[in-house]
Amino acid sequence: MTNEARYKRAFSTLHASGNFMEVKTMNNTKKRYVPKLAAICAAAALVLALAGGAYAADVGGVRHAVQVWLHGDLTNATLDIQGGEYTLTYTDGQGNAQERGGGGIVMEADGSERPLTEGEIVEQLNSPEVEYGEDGAVTVWWRGQQLDITDKFDGKVCYVKLTDGAETVYLTVKYHGGYGWSNEDYPDPSDFYAE
Amino acid sequence: MRLSAAQAYEKYADRVFAVAFSVCRDRADADDVTQDTFMRYLTQDQNYRDEEHLKAWLLRVAVNRAKDLTRAFWRRNRVSWEDTMAELPFEEPADRDLFAAVMDLPEKYRVAIHLFYYEDYSIAQIAVLLGLREGTVKSRLSRGRTLLKNTLMEDWNDDE
Numbered sequence: 365m366t367n368e369a370r371y372k373r374a375f376s377t378l379h380a381s382g383n384f385m386e387v388k389t390m391n392n393t394k395k396r397y398v399p400k401l402a403a404i405c406a407a408a409a410l411v412l413a414l415a416g417g418a419y420a421a422d423v424g425g426v427r428h429a430v431q432v433w434l435h436g437d438l439t440n441a442t443l444d445i446q447g448g449e450y451t452l453t454y455t456d457g458q459g460n461a462q463e464r465g466g467g468g469i470v471m472e473a474d475g476s477e478r479p480l481t482e483g484e485i486v487e488q489l490n491s492p493e494v495e496y497g498e499d500g501a502v503t504v505w506w507r508g509q510q511l512d513i514t515d516k517f518d519g520k521v522c523y524v525k526l527t528d529g530a531e532t533v534y535l536t537v538k539y540h541g542g543y544g545w546s547n548e549d550y551p552d553p554s555d556f557y558a559e
Numbered sequence: 560m561r562l563s564a565a566q567a568y569e570k571y572a573d574r575v576f577a578v579a580f581s582v583c584r585d586r587a588d589a590d591d592v593t594q595d596t597f598m599r600y601l602t603q604d605q606n607y608r609d610e611e612h613l614k615a616w617l618l619r620v621a622v623n624r625a626k627d628l629t630r631a632f633w634r635r636n637r638v639s640w641e642d643t644m645a646e647l648p649f650e651e652p653a654d655r656d657l658f659a660a661v662m663d664l665p666e667k668y669r670v671a672i673h674l675f676y677y678e679d680y681s682i683a684q685i686a687v688l689l690g691l692r693e694g695t696v697k698s699r700l701s702r703g704r705t706l707l708k709n710t711l712m713e714d715w716n717d718d719e
Contacts, residue, residue: 366716366718367676367715367716367718368676368679370653370654370657370714371657371661371672371676371677372676372677373650373651373654374649374654374655374657374658374661375577375581375658375661375673375677377647377648377649377654377658378573378576378577378580378589378647379573379576380572380573380575380576380589380590380593381576381586381590
């Protein structure tokens with residue numbers, strides 16, 4: 365018998381203990397993972413307290429007219445959705461037409477998949493965003509606020525607590541390695557895998 | 560292409576578990592790695608060239624996650640791999656000896672050996688998956704084989 369055959373026979377005795385429903389159960393939390401790369405910064409937590417201000421949720425009533433926070437500005441935009449994929453068009457502060465797109469799927473408890481709803485897409489658009497400038501600056505945007513975290517990384521991880529009095533978001537940023545947020549606790553930076 | 564998360568789990572969970580176990584040598588940790596890997600797959604809306612690309616992605620994520628766990632101090636002093644091995648239903652006693660010999664290898668040799676003999680990856684493919692140079696992978700395979708030969712004697716064939 366070849367080494368390969370013998371090896372496969374021996375190691376075929378290993379089986380995962382869990383099942384897929386356990387994975388889905390783990391995913392049914394309010395944690396959100398953004399498949400983008402972010403940088404890593406310091407372990408010191410930063411708190412960005414928002415002084416209030418309007419938060420525009422899905423306006424409802426008009427399917428493709430929405431208000432979303434873009435770079436700290438509550439912006440009127442047009443949202444076109446097809447099968448969970450969306451295109452957001454708006455005019456920026458300089459009067460230029462801009463467009464961004466995205467989308468995703470949601471796994472239901474029965475294993476079926478469905479596209480994101482408009483409300484979920486707007487929620488995604490209004491979630492924290494990490495931006496890298498050409499000058500090396502790293503900026504967090506959330507609703508009407510921005511925070512410069514360029515010098516706040518410690519060992520390439522930065523933890524940022526965002527609050528507007530009504531909601532608190534715990535944001536973990538890995539320097540050019542992704543970021544994630546949760547309403548309960550800081551996501552573990554090892555959960556972001558950067559390819 | 561993209562499989563549903565349920566399909567991917569059914570098809571690759573055991574492979575992910577096996578590679579995770581080859582790294583951390585702990586059933587509970589390997590299960591955690593498996594869950595983490597598929598949760599990541601579930602939450603990332605990513606397409607793959609083909610199933611081989613998907614499998615490679617899963618294994619790479621699992622190896623990296625397993626390595627993170629083995630470095631965590633609070634993960635020490637868990638169930639020994641010998642205790643886990645005692646519960647595995649090997650077909651032949653020689654399989655148990657082979658399993659033990661592989662588990663006794665240093666981690667860097669174990670992973671290369673596992674990816675070569677269990678997943679049928681070439682040296683080049685292992686190098687890409689682990690982020691190593693091919694020469695490094697070849698060296699690790701060679702040393703791992705030497706150690707296995709020393710332990711298993713005639714129960715391990717000479718091959719390169």
